[in-house]
Amino acid sequence: MVEITLPDGAKRQYDGSTSGMDIATSISPGLAKKALAVTVNGQAWDLSREITEDSEVAIIVRDKGTEEALEIIRHDCAHVLAEAVQELFPGTQVTIGPNIENGFFYDFYRADPFTTEDLEVIETKMHEIIARDEAFERQVMDRDAAIEFFKAKGEQFKVELIQDLPQGETITLYSQGDWIDLCRGPHAPTTGKVGKAFKLLSVAGAYWRGDSNREQLQRIYGTAFEDPKSLRAHLTMLEEAAKRDHRKLGKELDLFHMQEEARGGVFWHPKGWRIYTELEKYMRYRLDGAGYEEVKTPQLVDRKLWEDSGHWEKFREHMFTTGDAADDDAGILALKPMNCPCHVQIFNQGIKSYRDLPLKMSEFGSCHRNEPSGALHGIMRVRAFTQDDAHIFATPEQVTEQTKEFCTLLMQIYADFGFTDVVVKFSDRPETRAGTDETWDKAEGALREAIEDAGLPYTMNPGEGAFYGPKLEFVLRDAIGRDWQCGTWQVDFVLPERLDANYIAEDGSKQRPVMLHRAILGSFERFIGILIENYAGKLPLWLAPTQVTVATITTDANDYAEEVVAELKSRGIRAVSDLRNEKINYKIREHSHQKVPLVAVVGRREADERTIALRTLGGKDQEMMALDAALEQISDLTRAPYS
RNA sequence: GCUGCUGUAGCUCAGGGGUAGAGCACGUCAUUGGUAAUGACGAGGCCGGGAGUUCGAAUCUCCCCAGCAGCACCA
Numbered sequence: 008m009v010e011i012t013l014p015d016g017a018k019r020q021y022d023g024s025t026s027g028m029d030i031a032t033s034i035s036p037g038l039a040k041k042a043l044a045v046t047v048n049g050q051a052w053d054l055s056r057e058i059t060e061d062s063e064v065a066i067i068v069r070d071k072g073t074e075e076a077l078e079i080i081r082h083d084c085a086h087v088l089a090e091a092v093q094e095l096f097p098g099t100q101v102t103i104g105p106n107i108e109n110g111f112f113y114d115f116y117r118a119d120p121f122t123t124e125d126l127e128v129i130e131t132k133m134h135e136i137i138a139r140d141e142a143f144e145r146q147v148m149d150r151d152a153a154i155e156f157f158k159a160k161g162e163q164f165k166v167e168l169i170q171d172l173p174q175g176e177t178i179t180l181y182s183q184g185d186w187i188d189l190c191r192g193p194h195a196p197t198t199g200k201v202g203k204a205f206k207l208l209s210v211a212g213a214y215w216r217g218d219s220n221r222e223q224l225q226r227i228y229g230t231a232f233e234d235p236k237s238l239r240a241h242l243t244m245l246e247e248a249a250k251r252d253h254r255k256l257g258k259e260l261d262l263f264h265m266q267e268e269a270r271g272g273v274f275w276h277p278k279g280w281r282i283y284t285e286l287e288k289y290m291r292y293r294l295d296g297a298g299y300e301e302v303k304t305p306q307l308v309d310r311k312l313w314e315d316s317g318h319w320e321k322f323r324e325h326m327f328t329t330g331d332a333a334d335d336d337a338g339i340l341a342l343k344p345m346n347c348p349c350h351v352q353i354f355n356q357g358i359k360s361y362r363d364l365p366l367k368m369s370e371f372g373s374c375h376r377n378e379p380s381g382a383l384h385g386i387m388r389v390r391a392f393t394q395d396d397a398h399i400f401a402t403p404e405q406v407t408e409q410t411k412e413f414c415t416l417l418m419q420i421y422a423d424f425g426f427t428d429v430v431v432k433f434s435d436r437p438e439t440r441a442g443t444d445e446t447w448d449k450a451e452g453a454l455r456e457a458i459e460d461a462g463l464p465y466t467m468n469p470g471e472g473a474f475y476g477p478k479l480e481f482v483l484r485d486a487i488g489r490d491w492q493c494g495t496w497q498v499d500f501v502l503p504e505r506l507d508a509n510y511i512a513e514d515g516s517k518q519r520p521v522m523l524h525r526a527i528l529g530s531f532e533r534f535i536g537i538l539i540e541n542y543a544g545k546l547p548l549w550l551a552p553t554q555v556t557v558a559t560i561t562t563d564a565n566d567y568a569e570e571v572v573a574e575l576k577s578r579g580i581r582a583v584s585d586l587r588n589e590k591i592n593y594k595i596r597e598h599s600h601q602k603v604p605l606v607a608v609v610g611r612r613e614a615d616e617r618t619i620a621l622r623t624l625g626g627k628d629q630e631m632m633a634l635d636a637a638l639e640q641i642s643d644l645t646r647a648p649y650s
Numbered sequence: 651g652c653u654g655c656u657g658u659a660g661c662u663c664a665g666g667g668g669u670a671g672a673g674c675a676c677g678u679c680a681u682u683g684g685u686a687a688u689g690a691c692g693a694g695g696c697c698g699g700g701a702g703u704u705c706g707a708a709u710c711u712c713c714c715c716a717g718c719a720g721c722a723c724c725a
Binding site for chain 2: 120121122123209210211212217218219223225226228254259265266267270316318321325345347378379380381382383384473524558559560561562563588589590591592593594595596597598599600606608610611612620622627629
């Protein structure tokens with residue numbers, strides 16, 4: 008007798024053993040029809056798999072589109088894709104085909120890459136396989152037998168996968184008709200359950216096991232949903248993301264451009280630079296308020312300092328240098344790729360006392376890194392960028408408090424930009440690391456205590472810390488649900504040692520400070536890119552390059568319009584006039600496209616009555632206001648969070 | 651850096667072995683209008699760069715360069 012507990016708490020008994028399908032059928036035929044798989048004590052299983060012990064069971068059905076259901080549908084779809092590819096392109100080897108966020112991919116080994124036209128052919132074949140409604144059948148195979156099996160099929164990559172599975176791991180294969188693949192499962196009962204709501208999206212190269220020294224594979228990306236409506240919604244979201252692309256908006260809104268002669272460098276146009284300087288003003292205000300002292304350090308620094316800091320050894324390939332860096336002669340300078348060694352140089356001037364700590368040194372640090380060409384991406388990943396960098400020199404005892412203080416500042420700043428959905432990742436000690444276990448215990452403990460005190464939820468990122476200390480990474484979620492890692496907080500015991508930073512403690516002894524590396528925006532360039540995409544170009548009023556455009560209806564209102572602009576400007580509002588000989592419809596349309604937040608329309612009537620008709624971006628109508636009241640209101644609306 | 655795709659007017663793109671097209675933007679003129687496109691006319695291009703095939707190359711081939719997607723990388 009097996010007792011099954013369902014999610015609603017109901018209990019059912021079955022003789023001997025049962026299966027997900029038996030349970031679903033016994034509840035209702037309708038349920039059995041919709042069922043894809045089953046969770047048994049929290050683990051996803053095939054419907055046909057025998058349940059021999061008392062268990063908590065939930066049937067996974069397709070129609071709600073739950074995470075569990077999508078997992079099954081997408082993975083089934085990946086198998087169908089692989090079968091289609093091997094039917095159409097004999098000799099292609101299969102490798103892996105996992106689910107990813109919003110879809111799945113499958114990597115194939117094949118001399119010729121797939122083309123976009125191939126995708127259509129493959130999709131058609133997939134529909135065929137789904138129509139065949141072949142049963143997914145699970146079979147357990149002995150390790151050696153499995154290796155032999157895939158060797159005989161000429162599937163080298165599967166052989167390698169099995170060889171790397173831990174001894175004793177159950178090896179399962181799933182077949183659908185004549186096609187068979189190594190797979191952990193589970194799967195739906197038949198290929199027909201994949202349905203029609205799937206789409207192959209793109210092809211790309213990928214490396215076997217993510218290793219650029221290994222074979223280049225051909226990856227096919229796809230996605231699948233529970234019904235065509237959800238698929239369409241997802242495709243619409245992708246289009247929406249493309250519309251927000253900061254590279255496209257940067258051009259359309261005349262914010263910046265990039266060109267061949269300065270790859271990875273940004274040419275900021277007046278409007279884009281306005282956003283940048285407003286952002287900088289804002290950050291300077293917040294950092295001043297938080298007790299930071301701003302500094303500026305040299306761009307070109309002798310290679311010796313980078314050798315001392317340890318960066319030369321690890322990153323020289325990515326550093327821009329003067330002269331011939333391969334030549335060991337002295338006198339080679341490097342454009343700074345980061346600011347920390349320079350900040351230590353400032354700290355090291357004179358003698359520091361424990362009374363000077365914590366010492367918070369900030370810099371809007373311009374850095375250059377010779378990023379690999381394929382890594383460049385608009386203004387988000389560039390070779391010349393400016394970090395909102397700072398280093399806090401502290402005693403070990405101050406780490407907890409400093410961490411808390413930092414988290415508060417960071418959350419406040421993110422909130423000012425409208426980002427409230429922030430998650431923290433805690434990266435602890437990596438395998439190869441500097442410092443004793445005792446030091447690491449202390450550092451990690453201090454961080455954990457601080458993050459818990461700060462009340463921020465966090466997830467562990469095991470082994471991902473820097474070699475010199477643990478770190479926190481701050482990831483914010485944007486308006487269309489994409490995650491961006493921006494902030495960072497790193498505890499460093501190593502650099503103060505390497506660059507011989509010290510302070511005099513209360514007892515007169517010489518001590519090493521801890522260095523806390525931190526950034527909130529990350530880089531101005533990237534953060535502005537994120538802002539543009541988050542707001543789809545419609546920046547909040549305080550950041551908008553042009554805040555108000557005063558547009559005239561007739562030339563009779565020109566003088567008055569100029570007067571209004573002058574009044575606005577005298578209040579520090581970024582206003583321009585549009586006196587062009589165009590119809591008001593045309594002007595409204597153009598300024599709307601330019602995403603100007605406020606348009607003040609003035610015609611003969613407004614000029615006579617000293618009013619304006621104020622229109623808000625995206626609004627349907629306008630508000631008639633007396634000029635004085637309007638000036639006051641606009642001043643209010645455009646006020647930055649710090650003023 | 652790797653694989654693939656792309657590169658034509660300021661922008662978005664069509665075309666394609668016989669030296670170039672559209673819309674928008676731009677300029678001139680007319681129009682003075684009431685909240686998302688007034689009309690007419692005009693100007694604008696070494697068809698990414700180099701080499702080759704050809705009587706002839708923007709078009710075909712090769713090599714570069716850059717952009718895009720993904721991978722790898724991100725102190």
